[in-house]
Amino acid sequence: MKKKKSFFNRFYVVLCLAFFYLPILVTMIFSFNSSKSLTRFSGFSLRWYSELLNNVEVVKAVYVSVSIAIIATIVSTVLGTITAIGLSRNRKVVRELILNVNEIPILNPEIVTAIGLMLLFSSIGMRKGYITMLLAHITFCTPYVITSVYPKVRSLDPNLANAAMDLGATPYQALVKIVVPMIKEGIFAGALLAFTMSFDDFVISYFVTGNGTKNISIVVYNMTKRINPTINALSTIVILVIIVVLVAANIVPDMMKKRGFSGTTRKEKAVVLVLVVVLLAGLIQCGSVSRQQKVLKVYNAGEYIDLSLLEQFEEEYNCTVIYETFESNEMMYTKLSSGESYDVLVPSDYMIERLIKEEYLQHLDWDMIPNSENLMEEVMDQSYDPGNRYSCPYFWGTVGILYDKTVVDPEDLEDGWELLRNPKYKGKIYMYDSERDSFMIALKALGYSMNTTDENEIQEAYEWLISQRDTMDPIYAGDDVIDNMISGNKAIAVVYSGDASYIISENEDMDYFTPQQGTNVWYDAMLITKDCNEVDLAHDFINFMLREDCALANTEEVGYTSPVQSAFDEMKEGTYEGVSSYIPEIDNPKNEIFAYQTPKIKQKYAELWTKVKAQ
Amino acid sequence: MKNKLIELKELTKNFDDQQVLKGIDLDIYENEFLTLLGPSGCGKTTTLRILAGFDEPSSGQVLFNGIEISKIPPYKREINTVFQKYALFPHLNVEDNIAFGLNLKKQDKSMISQKVDRMLKMVGLEGFGKRDVALLSGGQQQRVAIARALVNEPKVLLLDEPLGALDAKIRKQMQVELKKIQREVGITFVYVTHDQEEALSMSDTVVVMNNGEIQQIGSPTDIYNEPENRFVANFIGESNIIEGHMIRDFLVEFDGYQFECVDKGFPENEEIEVVLRPEDLDIVEPDQAKITGIVRNITFKGVHYEIMIETEKRTYMVQTTDYAEPGRRVGLTFGPEDVHVMWKMGVY
Missing domain, CATH: 3.40.190.10 (Periplasmic binding protein-like II)
Known part of the structure; x- marks a missing residue:
């Protein structure tokens, strides 16, 4: 009887473990697949890792995710800890009120927080991007820190800080030498929670970002259209990062204990300082768009362009392209109607019809698009935009x-x-x-x-x-x-x-x-919005995408049918014969x-x- | 007379709309063992916290060596505190707890360890330096707390009910030790307690407080023998308190009889209260006493009996080594020096 029970126990545990870890394991294994399939393993290769590293968008996104997670963790941990300590000394009414208010963002569906933050940033006219994403992350991480630190603070003898000051410690010294070491488990748990919350956040990040700043989740989400093992490679790296963080979380406190309490050493302070400087430098580099250059904001469906074309365009026209992607026409419409501004949009036929009706667009000046003579006649003058007054075909x-x-x-x-x-x-x-x-x-x-x-x-x-x-x-x-x-x-x-x-x-x-x-x-077509800031550049962009070499590169990469005659012919007889x-x-x-x-x-x-x- | 070290002048303290200190005037002298005694909520701990610097008075002055210090933060005062539940730092060992203050002052390491060792020896914890404070007994933690405060060589040591968490036997032992330590280091101790026995056995001066006011300041014998009012008399030991009036100096009337006493200076016919300590009363044959009554109850208390005697006007409590048969009629006598006349509450 006993034996039987222990067999079931063990079986249950194994089942749980398998359920938790098999998907992760499969993801990791297929990141080393030599072919593109996600279901058939055909040989070991590091191909997807090298492709990942060559993908500028992904590398940038990793940087954004990691740096935001680190900064948001540090800031929200400090903020949350100070708040928790401060709260414990407040009157009961104030304390309970603030603690209850603090629960709201945690219990609130993320989407509500996301939309709230998006509207807030829009209404105060903040330029969306790295900074707004960082602020949002700090905002949603802090309540978690408070909830994990506060119980620890409450369990402290309030006389401990007094005792330290009585013995000659300034309030700051009392905080650092006595209070913080006593509640460090809580702080640590809070920081860990904040880091993981920030690192894999999608919903809030998606709504508050803009101007081309993307974290890993957003990039992966846009990649799912054409799923390929690059995602597995990325996931494997993310998993490894999390494992490293977790291991560190378990080992570091023990090491600190072994070394004995002596505060932070000068060396540690130096390391922290260097880390902060590097992050700030990266932040500035990442967030700054050279002011002299013209900026064009393009909003297209995910996985729907040859990204190298954007670089080529930037070079040739000495400008910066901020490229953002959407998952569906409806999502694009939501962002547009929430006040986000773009110069060039690439939605589908029925949505174009709607945008024309609701006066989001301006007329195209076809004289400024000489490459329009490359277009096939069949794709022009369709029911969604008779006479192509607003739209220029992109794919069909x-x-x-x-x-x-x-x-x-x-x-x-x-x-x-x-x-x-x-x-x-x-x-x-x-x-x-x-x-x-x-x-x-x-x-x-x-x-x-x-x-x-x-x-x-x-x-x-x-x-x-x-x-x-x-x-x-x-x-x-x-x-x-x-x-x-x-x-x-x-x-x-x-x-x-x-x-x-x-x-x-x-x-x-x-x-x-x-x-x-x-x-x-x-038909998916290129449009210029009514509030476009760079009308000439927008026309240049459309003209550029219709150039024969560019259209060919684009259709080769994406696989959809080009409206440009020469590219269409070449594909028909070449790659897609x-x-x-x-x-x-x-x-x-x-x-x-x-x-x-x-x-x-x-x-x-x-x-x-x-x-x-x-x- | 010794030098005044601390003067409290018209100290008040309000929390929200409640006044917990209503004008405290108190002088504390060098090398004195002074105890603030009173029931909980009387303001004794608040007074101590103002001395330590954790609270600021709402009005009034705190002079330390003649200098106003009520706005100086605790870490700049030459005063250290032993807290109610010791407030030892659980993440530091015994040695590091004691050395905490010295480390902050960035003193020389070998000097620090010398001083720590000396303190450990003084409080009887030699060899305990590396122990985890959480694993010490209550008495041992208490000693560490004292050592941690004294190692900083303060001018004044404040002790906030330091023995409250200990069991009776260790408490007695610690009382003796504390007194010994105070004599050894020769500094002022300000001790807060609600235990009258503790206050009487250790202190040079006892300050009895109630409702944010000082009721009486005096030596333990003064406080015990000459309580100034009903509150002090009741709070310090057990008493028979009887209303009466002063006929003239050295003569008082209560329970319908006149008695000689040693008190003077009250107005004639002043309404007063008289304290008769139970151990000062003697049981005699009824014909040898003015007051007589019947023994109602007798309880054996170890050293003495506690006997309740019902008289015409009231029931007296008597503590004596003599046995008295319940139901017997007896007389009560006392000498003039046993009659303590005091002002009626709220009159002075």
């Missing part, structure tokens, strides 16, 4: 079906979207977890317009999706589809053409087609472009989509 493509040639019968392709309801492929399908794209599929399969506002048509589409769900058992996935399809995990997936090109270039078994019932043809997805089939009259949805319709879609996904 379709939504279609990616399929495994070795599994799917070519004849079945003739069913178009109905392939997704072919019971032969039950359990082998990835749907795209996006309400608009999914309803587009259903509406097109039924022969309706994907921009319909007819309630009956929408209801029919909903029923189509329900029946597909019930008969086919599809998986509603996000961007992880890309990696899964490269690994050939399923036979069929709904994807964007650019992603399809990338997948096909990595897995030759895959092919792509756009159903004959018509599909969504989409035979990759059908690179050439959008736009001659199908049943194709459409997304129109701006009224909030009411959007709401309806969202409700129905939630029902579809709820099994």
Whole structure:
């Protein structure tokens, strides 16, 4: 009986440990994968580490994360400790009040704090970037320090500080020699908490940063679109940093104890001083943008540009580009409407329609964009911006079906979207977890317009999706589809053409087609905002992106279809020869472009989509 | 007369809207063992904290060698304190606790260790230097606290109920030792306690306080034998307190009889109170005494019996080595020197 129990105990512990550490272990192992796959290990290599180190954005982000975490930890620890000590000497009413108020930021959802801070910085007109991020981190770290230090202070005999002063210590000496050593466990725990909170913060950082300052979390978040083992390499490094900090946290106090209490030595003081100077120097270097140079702020989707082009542009036009990325059009709109200002935006068609309607944009001066003659005629003058008065195409493509040639019968392709309801492929399908794209599929399969506002048509589409769900058992996935399809995990997936090109270039078994019932043809385009400060430079930037060599480099890097004729031709015949997805089939009259949805319709879609996904 | 070291002049202290000191006037002399005695909340600890510099008086003066010091911070005063719960620094060993003050003054290391050793010897803790203070007994911690204060060679040592946390036997022993140490170092001790026995057995001067006011200042025998009012009489030992009035000098009337006494200087027919200490009363045959009564209760207290005698007007407490049968009728006698006349509370 006893033996049995101990077996279960042990099994339970092992299960817990596996659950905690296996994901981390897998992440670490795949950071050494020689191929791009995140699921199939094909050999040991340090390739991703070297790629990581060569990625300026990541290296900068590591610096930002580490330096902010260190400074925020130091400042919030000092602040929190002083506050805790001060509080313990206050009247009970004041003390309880402040302690309760202090709990609010801890219990508050992070997003509320984030938006609050963002609005605060906007309203006092502070330039967002390193400093605002640092201030925000200090703000949310301090309450944690107070909560971990305060109980320690309360447990102190209040006469200890008096005793020290009685024996000749100044108040400062009493604090340093008596109070701080007595509560150092609390201070240490608080500092550790502050460091980890700051180091991996995403939500608050994301909202309060600007002007191109990004920490690791933000960079990783933007990278997830095209997941690759660089993230694993980065995660491995982060894990190692945390392990080092934890080990240090456990060893240092013991060492201090062994050495006996003698205060900080001169050597330690020197080390701290050097550390602070280095950080400050880095901070200044990081935060300063040379004042003589013109500055252009560009806001684009994540993983959607060849970053070296930005450097090239900066060099040629002697300017600084502040490049920020968003995860979705809606997120971009939120930032824009919160008062953040940008010069150039690169959103999608329906969002462009909305921005035009709401007068966020200014007319393009096509005379200042001579390279516009490189543009293909097919991409111009579309419904979202007739006559291209505001927008200049950036990338374009379709939504279609990616399929495994070795599994799917070519004849079945003739069913178009109905392939997704072919019971032969039950359990082998990835749907795209996006309400608009999914309803587009259903509406097109039924022969309706994907921009319909007819309630009956929408209801029919909903029923189509329900029946597909019930008969086919599809998986509603996000961007992880890309990696899964490269690994050939399923036979069929709904994807964007650019992603399809990338997948096909990595897995030759895959092919792509756009159903004959018509599909969504989409355009992402460059815009200049109404409050743009550098109108000439903004036009130069658009012109630069349309230059033949730049457009080619960009499409090669990203994999989406270029609107520049020469780049398009070169890719079609070169890198992506035979990759059908690179050439959008736009001659199908049943194709459409997304129109701006009224909030009411959007709401309806969202409700129905939630029902579809709820099994 | 010895030199005045500290003078407190019309000292008051308010916390919020409560006045805890209502005008304290007190002189403290060199080499004196002075005790502030009173119930909790009487203001004795506040007075001590003002002397140490932890609190500032709301008004009044603190003169040290004739110089006003009430605004000088504690770390600049030649005064050290032994705290109620010792307030030893738990992260330092015995030696480092004692050397704390000397280290702050950046004294020579070998000098410091010499002084520390001398102190350890004086308080009887030789060889304890490297011990962890948290592992010492209460009495030992007490000694470390005393050593830690005295090693700085202060002019005055303040002790805030230092024996309160010790058990009875060790407390007695420490009382003797403290007195010995005080004589040895020859400095002024200001001692705060609520234990009257402690105050009487150690002090040169006892200051009885109540409600933020000084009730009486005097030597232990004065305080015991000539309490100035009902509060002091009640607080110091057990008493029979009887209301009466002064006929004239050396003659007092209470319980319907006139008695000789040794007190004078009260107005004629002044309403007064008389203290009769229980151990000063003798039990005699009823016909030999003015006051008679019946033995109601007798309790054996070890050295003596405590006997309650019910008379016509009140019940007297008598402490005597003689046995008296309960229910017996007895007489009570006392000499003129046993009658202590004092002002009625609030009159003087």
